Amino acid sequence: IFEGDTLLIDRSPAARDHIINGKIYLIRYGDEIRVKQLFKHVDGSLTIRSFNRDKYPDEQLPPSVLENGGIEILGRVVWIGGEL
Numbered sequence: 001i002f003e004g005d006t007l008l009i010d011r012s013p014a015a016r017d018h019i020i021n022g023k024i025y026l027i028r029y030g031d032e033i034r035v036k037q038l039f040k041h042v043d044g045s046l047t048i049r050s051f052n053r054d055k056y057p058d059e060q061l062p063p064s065v066l067e068n069g070g071i072e073i074l075g076r077v078v079w080i081g082g083e084l
Contacts, residue, residue, distance in 0.1 A: 001024075005081060005082035007077050007081075010078045012075075016076075019039075025075065027048070027072065028071070028072040029048070036050060040066075047060055
């Protein structure tokens with residue numbers, strides 16, 4: 001995903017409530033809105049992953065952050081379009 005790309009976001013309850021590991025999501029975490037790859041683990045913890053991991057390492061969040069609304073899943077990215 002590059003600056004200026006157009007994203008189509010599925011904002012349905014199913015897309016927001018059920019994380020599919022490795023898919024890209026629009027999230028609100030703290031004061032920021034981000035587009036990141038998410039992984040939900042068996043213990044309920046969450047990994048937030050950037051595609052440029054050398055610049056932005058993975059963030060590991062405990063289950064309580066997701067349960068208490070510390071992170072909000074706004075939708076799942078279903079299409080990306082940009083210039084050739």
